[in-house]
Amino acid sequence: MGKYKIAIVNSSSFGQVFPEHWQQLTHFGSVDRFMVDPQITGADLAQKLHGYNIIIASVTPDFKADFFDHKDELYLISRHGIGYNNIDLKAAQRHGTQVTIVPPLVERNAVAENVLTNLMAIVRQTARAAQRVQADKYEERAQFMGREFTGKTFGVIGCGNIGSRVVELFHIFSDRILINDPQPQVSPQWWQQHAYVQSVTLNDLLQQADFISLNASLNDTDWHLINQTTLTQVKPGAYFVNHARGALIDEAAMLNALHKGIVAGYAADTMEKEPVRADHPFLKEPHCLITPHTSAYTYECLHGMGEKCVADVQNLVEHQPLTRELTHLLNVK
Numbered sequence: 257m258g259k260y261k262i263a264i265v266n267s268s269s270f271g272q273v274f275p276e277h278w279q280q281l282t283h284f285g286s287v288d289r290f291m292v293d294p295q296i297t298g299a300d301l302a303q304k305l306h307g308y309n310i311i312i313a314s315v316t317p318d319f320k321a322d323f324f325d326h327k328d329e330l331y332l333i334s335r336h337g338i339g340y341n342n343i344d345l346k347a348a349q350r351h352g353t354q355v356t357i358v359p360p361l362v363e364r365n366a367v368a369e370n371v372l373t374n375l376m377a378i379v380r381q382t383a384r385a386a387q388r389v390q391a392d393k394y395e396e397r398a399q400f401m402g403r404e405f406t407g408k409t410f411g412v413i414g415c416g417n418i419g420s421r422v423v424e425l426f427h428i429f430s431d432r433i434l435i436n437d438p439q440p441q442v443s444p445q446w447w448q449q450h451a452y453v454q455s456v457t458l459n460d461l462l463q464q465a466d467f468i469s470l471n472a473s474l475n476d477t478d479w480h481l482i483n484q485t486t487l488t489q490v491k492p493g494a495y496f497v498n499h500a501r502g503a504l505i506d507e508a509a510m511l512n513a514l515h516k517g518i519v520a521g522y523a524a525d526t527m528e529k530e531p532v533r534a535d536h537p538f539l540k541e542p543h544c545l546i547t548p549h550t551s552a553y554t555y556e557c558l559h560g561m562g563e564k565c566v567a568d569v570q571n572l573v574e575h576q577p578l579t580r581e582l583t584h585l586l587n588v589k
Contacts, residue, residue, distance in 0.1 A: 260285030260331075260573065263305050266292060266314040267336045269558055270565065277562035284573050285310070294530060298322030310572065312336050312565050313343070315549065316530060321347040332356070332578070334568040336561055337552070338363050338417070341474050341501065356578050358564045360417035366557035367499055368421035370550070371469050374523040375497040378545040379403050379467070403466070403495075403520075405429040411465030413458070413481070414472030414500060416441035422469050423453055436461045437472070462489040467497070474501035484509040487518060495521045499551050502527035507538070514543055525551045 262281055264270050268291070271278030281287045292304060294316035302323050305311065311333045313319065319333060324347040333343060335357040348355050377383060380402035388396050410426040412419050415437040426433050431452045440455070447453075458481075461468070468490075472478050482496070483506040496519060498504060507528060513519040522538070523545040530549060538544040552558065571578050 260310050260569075261308045262287045262310045262312065262569065263308040264289045264312045265305070266290070266294070266316050267312060268314075269553065270312055270314075270336050270562055273555070273558050274562050277566050280566045281569060284569055292317055298324075299326045302326035302328075310334070310569055312569075315339070315342060317342065319343045319348070324348060324351045324353065327351070332568065332572050334565045336565055339473065339501075354572070354578055356564075356568045358561045362560035362564065363552050363557055364417055364421050366554040367418045367551040368425055369554075370525060370547075371418075371422050371471070371497055371499045372425050374499070374525060374545055374547060375467060375469070375495065376405075378497070378521040378523040378543070379405075379495055383545060384542060405467070408432070408466040409434065409464050411436070411461040411468040413437070413461065413468065413470050413504075415453075416471070416473070418500070419469070419471030420446060420450075422471055423450060426467075426469075427452065434461045434465055458486065459489045462486060462494075463491055465491060465494060467495050470496065470498040470504045471500045472504060474503055479503050480506040480509075482506065482510065484512070487513045490518055492518055493520045495519070496523070498522075498524040499526060502530070511537055511541065514541055519543075521545070523547075525549055 262285055264287065278287060290304065292301065296317050298320050299322055301317060306328055309329050309331045311330065313333050313335050315337055319342060321344050324344065330351065330353045333348065333353060333355045338358050338360050340355065340357060343355055345355055381400040385397065385400040388394065406429050408430055409432040410430060411434045412423050413436050415423065415435040420442045423433055423435065433452060434454050434456045436456060436458045472481065481504050487509055502524065510519065510522055514522060521543045525547045526549055527546065532546060532548070538546050552561065568578055
């Protein structure tokens, strides 16, 4: 066994679906799993992970400056996912810790396809209708009216790795696709191949789109991007789906918009605070569909994610360069 101590933190899937990934890590050292409070302080997290010099990290908890200030020697944080949101990269650099993520294309199809799945489910009220059958209430089926997608206007907020794939899937139903993104992370070739896409202001998108997908990355400018003010611009009866970051929406404002009928339905695979508990008001709202951050949970995607994390550890141990992410512009078809 190698000399390294490896911690798997808050990932319930790494090494579970594909146990060979866990086994491969044992060639480099001891491996332990930690499930911690997502709100744990940096100092407490550092104490709990004392002695561990490699971390494979989920979307929680936060690895902020106070964590690195208290942590003993840490060589690597390999994110079992595609975002850096919960890691202070500057603090990591100051303390000599390398940080890597899964290449975005690994999750592209899985997340985008789940956007479409959950949007269709909330629009057609699939889960509620199925529950009525289970409750022996088959005759109540007329309550579960939905909308058709064909010919409608679709809006995509954030046109990067996943947002661009959502655009492509929406094109199955319509040529009327609007995007809002100050800096779309796609190549000129992608624009040429998808000339039907219109780039518009946020207000124009909200006012025109029947179905809106949130696919933006979370930063200081788009925290609670969808809020009480922006929701006043929404086309009445629009549906939202959020599989990016929970904090892109103000949850209280969205709940109010649902109650007033401004928004017809909201589907989300990511929430501002996770894990989501059973008393969350969205779970009592019949026009909400909340899933437990499972957009990446396909066999193909999880295998690719696990392979990347194992490769990160192996490259570190063998003193090889670590690949942090893909190129800036995506040459996706």
